[in-house]
Ligand SMILES: Cc1cc2nc3c(=O)[nH]c(=O)nc-3n(C[C@H](O)[C@H](O)[C@H](O)COP(=O)(O)OP(=O)(O)OC[C@H]3O[C@@H](n4cnc5c(N)ncnc54)[C@H](O)[C@@H]3O)c2cc1C
């Protein structure tokens with residue numbers, strides 16, 4: 001355990017825990033868009049800024065991926081922190097004005113936005129889907145298409161590898177903006193424009209999981225495919 | 236660039252415009268990137284400031300172009316950098332359409348400051364700084380744009396992208412680029428990017444002395460990014476997936492090029508010339524291809540299947556390889572008669588330097604030069620382990636000899652070096668591993684006489700040294716201590732203090748200049764010797780260097796030969812000599828994270844085996860190490876008159 005100071009309060013913190021984990025314990029509200037408790041931190045949305053005192057200097061740092069150190073002083077609500085979060089929200093809102101998840105955060109941080117719900121579903125590159133696919137599902141069908149020297153890409157986006165995807169839909173579930181859409185019609189499921197065949201439950205007949213996903217589970221767990229074709233309700 | 240009108244480079248303001256009195260620091264203390272003079276540059280904008288050389292320069296348009304160029308590099312992974320640049324571009328666009336106002340300038344400033352403190356990576360934290368300077372010091376130009384008194388114009392620009400690590404790499408690999416691809420699980424794309432400048436990625440990923448890591452910005456924060464191991468990871472991943480092949484040329488040209496020496500320099504030139512569709516024949520005196528990578532660097536550092544796989548790929552795109560073929564005489568005339576249009580000499584440096592001890596020329600059994608010892612070993616000669624071996628020298632070759640002797644089974648391996656550990660050129664990693672393996676180090680002594688009985692070495696007489704004043708290399712010169720001679724008994728002596736080249740005989744009429752160090756003199760840009768059509772590069776030009784240097788030369792020579800045969804000249808481009816690329820005006824908070832380590836072969840298993848010592852990353856480890864890169868891309872854009 002280490003001792004840290006959050007907004008003037010001395011608290012004990014687990015070694016190597018992040019600032020955000022500790023502020024969550026204290027119920028301090030910090031806006032986040034790219035953070036998820038079950039995934040590694042990514043530090044992309046830049047909304048979770050706090051100020052950290054290092055060598056006598058207050059510096060802005062993202063709370064979701066900065067580990068605490070003994071004696072660390074943290075300010076979660078200074079003018080600088082608020083201004084920074086607001087400017088970031090303004091930029092996000094500038095780029096994705098119709099996406100509701102963005103509007104919501106922007107509104108909360110004092111950016112002028114329309115009252116009504118946004119109808120857009122932009123990808124804001126938060127990377128939640130990429131990390132879910134890699135870290136929870138374990139198949140890495142999604143990657144960032146970053147730019148760099150000589151890479152001729154206008155707008156970076158998320159790349160989809162149809163050969164790895166098992167159609168589980170976790171990315172659609174975790175997507176904050178509704179950009180990743182999953183559609184199920186009868187014995188078919190469509191995700192990232194790939195069509196999956198659904199398997200019907202041996203007991204109730206409901207189409208409950210894509211064939212590719214069950215095959216994948218069977219391969220990973222060595223449970224025969226046949227044993228997997230009963231849905232969770234009937235098992 | 237003597238006529239600087241305005242400069243904010245490194246945060247130092249020099250303002251010599253009319254009516255401005257400059258608190259001018261003397262020009263000598265700003266080192267600027269050096270632009271190609273023949274382009275007649277008017278102004279430059281780079282990560283560390285704005286520099287104006289000519290009053291004609293159009294700063295607003297330059298700013299716009301700079302923003303467009305940096306946008307191509309902004310990865311888009313964090314919310315502020317790419318969107319911030321987009322917003323700035325839009326604001327300038329609105330100004331040009333007559334829809335701007337003075338308030339826009341304040342907004343631009345606010346955005347720039349926000350992006351600089353909030354960006355995730357080093358690029359975002361630094362790239363926008365010079366834009367702040369242009370709206371501050373050339374505000375009237377922006378106001379003129381708003382009022383419609385000025386137009387945005389697309390002038391003639393050049394742009395360069397670099398990074399501290401890239402600039403330190405002899406072959407200027409796109410290091411942040413290939414690291415980023417690994418981070419995003421794109422190992423194959425990463426390998427393709429590496430291969431553009433480094434055709435032996437698995438080799439270099441293992442043996443490179445990685446000057447890039449010394450230049451890495453993270454070195455001053457926690458530890459440098461493991462750039463070398465990431466390169467290895469890209470190569471290893473490819474092999475694990477069956478090994479990709481290289482793209483070969485489609486049609487053939489008529490011209491043929493002769494290459495003498497199949498070391499890294501010769502191979503890189505052959506590969507690139509093949510891509511340009513030239514016919515290539517490589518002559519190699521040894522039975523093996525790879526030069527010092529095959530017959531110098533020992534197997535426990537570079538497994539031969541890795542080397543051979545990469546050589547094989549180069550062979551497969553169609554270079555003719557003649558091994559066991561020593562070129563005795565270098566005559567362009569003769570080669571022309573045989574149908575070659577140009578020749579590239581890349582014969583390396585394979586002769587050991589004399590140590591200056593009495594008896595070294597006597598041909599005693601048990602006295603064998605370091606490079607010869609390693610060459611024989613690598614060509615399959617069985618060396619009988621004896622009790623004791625003395626290796627003389629402090630460089631990596633000496634360490635390679637000593638550590639090889641441990642593996643052969645010598646009981647007692649000792650290195651003697653004439654200076655102290657501090658001056659030893661061998662890398663710390665090598666020295667540490669050797670110490671673990673039981674190699675003894677004795678400093679401040681040098682051999683004066685080889686002792687032998689019946690033509691066989693029995694020992695060596697040495698003299699103790701002390702360190703005097705620094706010499707040209709900056710290291711303190713060792714001076715013998717009179718009367719301190721002593722002898723050490725030994726069965727084998729391996730001197731390994733340096734190498735020089737054995738050049739083919741050059742006919743008198745074809746005058747190729749040889750330097751006093753016995754290297755071939757070439758033009759530093761074209762690599763051409765004094766004889767037209769004869770090019771040279773690699774260790775036989777630079778003296779003993781490293782693999783990536785040789786590869787870089789090979790790449791460049793191929794381009795140069797192409798220019799020579801097709802007409803055309805090599806662009807000189809921008810240089811950054813004396814510019815501190817690590818320096819950036821803004822640096823946000825960086826979370827400390829130590830480098831991902833790799834496993835090493837257990838010390839107990841090393842004697843008696845040439846198995847690879849250092850392990851590599853598995854893909855997950857490589858991806859997590861890649862996340863440590865700060866992406867310190869530096870962009871420079873300049874407006875030019877021509
Ligand atoms: C012991 C040792 C360890 C080293 N370790 C490292 C390391 O860890 N990392 C690193 O980066 N670098 C290392 N180097 C240096 C590196 O291997 C060389 O800098 C590099 O190989 C030079 O490439 P080159 O093509 O110029 O010459 P070479 O690799 O020397 O190749 C020249 C080739 O030309 C052939 N040749 C010579 N004369 C003729 C002729 N007349 N006709 C036909 N063929 C001829 C030679 O047989 C040879 O194959 C090491 C060198 C040595 C000696």
Ligand code: SF4
Pocket residue numbers: 357398399400401410411450451452453460462863864865866867868
């Ligand atoms: S952090 Fe990355 S970009 Fe910066 S110097 Fe190191 S390797 Fe290069």
Ligand code: FES
Pocket residue numbers: 031032033034035042043044045046047048049062063064065
């Ligand atoms: S939640 Fe920390 S940067 Fe997005």
